[in-house]
Amino acid sequence: MKADPKAVDTGIHFIDGNEACAEGAIAAGCRFVSGYPITPSTEIVEHLAKRFPKIGGLFIQMEDEIASSIAFQGAIWGGQKSMSVSSGPGISLQMEHVGLAAMTETPCVFVNVQRGGPSTGLPTLPAQQDVMQARWGSHGDYEVIALAPNSPQECFNRIITAFDYSEKYRAPVFFLMDECVGHMLGKVKIPPADQIELVERKMTTRKPGEYLPYRIYDGDVPEMTRAGLGHNVHITGLTHDERGYPAMNAETQDVLVRRLCNKILHHVDEISIYDASQVEGSDVTVISYGMTARVAAYAVETARGQGIKVGNVRLVTLWPFNDKLIRDIVDNSKAIIVAEMNLGQMVHEVERAARDKVPVHLLGNAGGAIIPPEAFIAKIKEVVS
Amino acid sequence: MSDAPRNPVEKLLRTERMPHIWCPGCGIGTSVNCFARAIEQADIPYDKLHVVSGIGCSGRVAGYVNVDSFHTTHGRAIAFATGLSLSRPSAKVVVYSGDGDLFAIGGNHFIHAARRNIDMTVICINNFTYGMTGGQVTPTTPLTAKASTSPYGNFEDSFNLPNLAEACGAVYVARWTIYHVRQLTRAMTKALSTKGFSFLEVLAPCPTLYQRRNKLGDGVAMVQFFKDHSTIKNGASTSEVGLGFQSDMIVGEFVDRQRPTFMDNYNARMKEVLGDSFVPFEGIK
Numbered sequence: 001m002k003a004d005p006k007a008v009d010t011g012i013h014f015i016d017g018n019e020a021c022a023e024g025a026i027a028a029g030c031r032f033v034s035g036y037p038i039t040p041s042t043e044i045v046e047h048l049a050k051r052f053p054k055i056g057g058l059f060i061q062m063e064d065e066i067a068s069s070i071a072f073q074g075a076i077w078g079g080q081k082s083m084s085v086s087s088g089p090g091i092s093l094q095m096e097h098v099g100l101a102a103m104t105e106t107p108c109v110f111v112n113v114q115r116g117g118p119s120t121g122l123p124t125l126p127a128q129q130d131v132m133q134a135r136w137g138s139h140g141d142y143e144v145i146a147l148a149p150n151s152p153q154e155c156f157n158r159i160i161t162a163f164d165y166s167e168k169y170r171a172p173v174f175f176l177m178d179e180c181v182g183h184m185l186g187k188v189k190i191p192p193a194d195q196i197e198l199v200e201r202k203m204t205t206r207k208p209g210e211y212l213p214y215r216i217y218d219g220d221v222p223e224m225t226r227a228g229l230g231h232n233v234h235i236t237g238l239t240h241d242e243r244g245y246p247a248m249n250a251e252t253q254d255v256l257v258r259r260l261c262n263k264i265l266h267h268v269d270e271i272s273i274y275d276a277s278q279v280e281g282s283d284v285t286v287i288s289y290g291m292t293a294r295v296a297a298y299a300v301e302t303a304r305g306q307g308i309k310v311g312n313v314r315l316v317t318l319w320p321f322n323d324k325l326i327r328d329i330v331d332n333s334k335a336i337i338v339a340e341m342n343l344g345q346m347v348h349e350v351e352r353a354a355r356d357k358v359p360v361h362l363l364g365n366a367g368g369a370i371i372p373p374e375a376f377i378a379k380i381k382e383v384v385s
Numbered sequence: 386m387s388d389a390p391r392n393p394v395e396k397l398l399r400t401e402r403m404p405h406i407w408c409p410g411c412g413i414g415t416s417v418n419c420f421a422r423a424i425e426q427a428d429i430p431y432d433k434l435h436v437v438s439g440i441g442c443s444g445r446v447a448g449y450v451n452v453d454s455f456h457t458t459h460g461r462a463i464a465f466a467t468g469l470s471l472s473r474p475s476a477k478v479v480v481y482s483g484d485g486d487l488f489a490i491g492g493n494h495f496i497h498a499a500r501r502n503i504d505m506t507v508i509c510i511n512n513f514t515y516g517m518t519g520g521q522v523t524p525t526t527p528l529t530a531k532a533s534t535s536p537y538g539n540f541e542d543s544f545n546l547p548n549l550a551e552a553c554g555a556v557y558v559a560r561w562t563i564y565h566v567r568q569l570t571r572a573m574t575k576a577l578s579t580k581g582f583s584f585l586e587v588l589a590p591c592p593t594l595y596q597r598r599n600k601l602g603d604g605v606a607m608v609q610f611f612k613d614h615s616t617i618k619n620g621a622s623t624s625e626v627g628l629g630f631q632s633d634m635i636v637g638e639f640v641d642r643q644r645p646t647f648m649d650n651y652n653a654r655m656k657e658v659l660g661d662s663f664v665p666f667e668g669i670k
C-alpha cells in the first residue's frame with residue numbers, strides 16, 4: 001500500500017524532529033490523534049491540529065493523558081490508524097493503556113518525547129530514562145516494540161516504521177524520541193507518496209460466523225476486524241479465549257500471554273534495526289541510541305583518528321532486545337561501553353546478553369544534558385588502557 | 386426444538402455466555418432486557434451499534450450483548466467511546482457502566498464528553514456501590530448508608546447525577562428505576578435516537594452488597610421500595626432530584642434539548658476559517 005498523495009508534504013523541509021514525526025505519521029496514514037499538551041512533545045500535536053483539517057484527519061485534545069491514551073484505541077477499533085503523543089509524567093499516566101493495547105492486540109503507536117525525570121523533573125531538557133518504562137511500565141508480562149530515532153529525518157522515516165510494525169505485529173509500538181531530537185532542526189526529505197510503501201492492516205476477509213477475533217488462522221498474529229463489519233466481536237482487557245470472551249483460568253492465560261510475547265520475540269531479527277561499524281577486531285565498542293548516538297559517532301570518529309580501534313553500534317530498535325547482536329559484539333570486540341542519558345538502563349540488557357565475556361561499562365548521566373564528546377573520548381581511552 | 390429465538394431479547398444476547406455473572410435480584414440484567422427492547426424500537430441495525438463498558442458488575446454488560454462490544458479499563462469507557470464514536474459517525478455508541486466506574490475514576494471523562502457533546506449514550510446503572518470489589522462507597526452512595534469502606538455510615542455528600550449531566554451539557558437526561566421497565570425502555574429508545582450526548586441514570590438494586598449491608602432486604606424489596614417511593618415528574622428541575630438514604634425519589638425525563646455536537650462545531654468552524662481547503666474527517670462509514 002502506498003501513502004496518500006493528497007496528504008504527503010513531498011519536498012525538502014527544514015523542520016524539527018517533532019514536526020517531522022507529525023509529517024511521518026501523516027505519510028503513514030494516521031488520520032486520528034488524541035493528545036494532551038506536555039513538554040517537550042507538544043509541537044507534534046500542535047502541528048497535527050493545523051495539518052489535519054486540511055487532509056481529512058482529526059486531532060482531539062483530550063481532558064488528560066489517560067483519556068488520550070485510550071480515545072485513540074477507540075478510533076483504531078473504529079478503523080483508523082492512530083497514535084497518541086506524550087512525554088514524562090504523561091507517559092506514566094498512560095501505562096495502563098499500553099497494557100490494554102498489548103492485551104487486545106490493538107495496532108497503535110505511543111510517541112514519547114523523553115525528558116528528565118522522575119516526576120515533573122526536567123520538562124525542557126533531554127533524557128533517555130524511559131527506556132525500561134517502555135518495556136516494563138504496564139503491569140503483567142507482555143512485549144512491546146520500541147524505536148529510537150536520532151535526527152529529524154529519522155523521526156519522519158521511523159515513525160512510518162513504527163506504524164508498520166504496529167500493524168504487522170498488532171502490538172503497541174513506542175516511538176522513543178528525546179527532547180534534543182524532538183527540537184533539533186534539520187533537513188528532512190519527504191519523498192513523493194508513491195515512494196512511501198506502507199504495511200497494511202491485516203483485516204480479516206472472513207464472514208461473520210466464520211471469524212473469531214483471536215484465533216490464529218496463520219502466522220502468529222490474529223486477523224483484525226473493526227466495529228461495524230458485522231462480526232459482533234467482544235474485545236476485552238480481561239484474559240480471553242480465541243472468541244475474545246473472558247476466561248478466568250491459568251490455562252487460557254498461559255496460551256494467550258505466551259502468544260502475545262512470542263509473536264514479537266520470535267521476530268527479533270525482522271524487527272531489529274541498527275547500524276554497526278568497525279566492531280571486528282576493536283578494542284572497545286560503543287553502543288548507544290537516539291541523541292546520544294550522534295555524539296557517539298563524533299567521539300568514535302575522533303578516537304579512531306587518534307589510532308584507537310573503536311567499534312560503533314547504534315540501536316534504532318531498542319525493544320525487543322537483540323541479544324544476538326550483543327553476542328556478535330562480544331565475539332569481536334574486547335570491551336563494551338554503553339552510553340545513554342540515564343544512570344544505567346540498556347546497559348543491564350547488554351550486560352545480560354554479554355554474559356560476563358567482556359567488560360561492559362556505562363557512560364551515563366542523570367539526564368538534563370547530552371553526554372559531551374570529551375566524556376566519550378575520555379571513557380574510550382580509560383577502557384582501552 | 387425450534388431454532389426460533391425463545392425470547393424477543395435473545396437476539397441481542399451472547400447466549401453462549403449464559404449464565405451471566407450477576408447475582409439473583411441484581412438490577413443490571415433487567416436493564417439489559419430494557420436495552421434490548423429499546424434497540425428494537427429505535428430500529429438500530431446491530432452493526433451500527435457499539436457498546437463500551439468500563440470495569441465492574443455493570444461493566445460486564447458489553448460482554449453479554451451480541452454487537453461489537455468493548456470492555457475497556459476502569460473509568461475510561463467514555464474516553465474509548467469518544468474515539469470510537471468520532472471514527473464511526475454512522476453508528477450509535479453506547480457506554481454502559483456503573484456509578485463507581487463512571488463517576489469516581491471516570492468522572493473527568495464524563496464531564497468532558499458531555500461538554501463536547503460527543504455523540505453517545507451513557508447508561509449508568511446506579512446501585513450506590515462498587516459491586517465487583519465487594520461493596521465499597523462510591524460518589525453516589527447516599528449520606529449515612531453503609532459500605533465496606535464506610536462501615537460507620539457514609540459521611541460524604543453524593544452526586545446528583547442528572548444535575549451534573551445537565552450542567553455539563555448533556556442534551557437528554559432521564560432517570561428511571563428498575564421498577565419502571567416500560568418508561569426505562571422508552572427513555573433508552575429516545576436516548577438512542579438522540580444526536581449528541583445523552584445520559585440515563587438507572588437506579589438499580591444490589592441485594593448482595595449494598596442492601597445486605599444496609600439491611601434493605603432482597604432485590605424484590607428494593608423494587609417495591611422504588612415503586613412506593615418514586616414520583617414521576619417529567620421536566621423536573623435537576624437541582625431538585627438529589628437522593629438521600631432511602632429517600633423519596635423523583636424520576637422522569639428531565640432534559641431534552643438540542644446543541645450542536647462536537648463534529649457539528651468542528652465542521653462549522655473549519656469550514657468558516659479554512660473554506661475550500663477544509664477536508665472533513667469522514668471516519669469509517
Ligand code: SF4
Nearest residue numbers: 407408411442516591
Ligand atoms: S454484587 Fe450487586 S451489582 Fe454486582 S451482580 Fe451482585 S447484585 Fe449486582
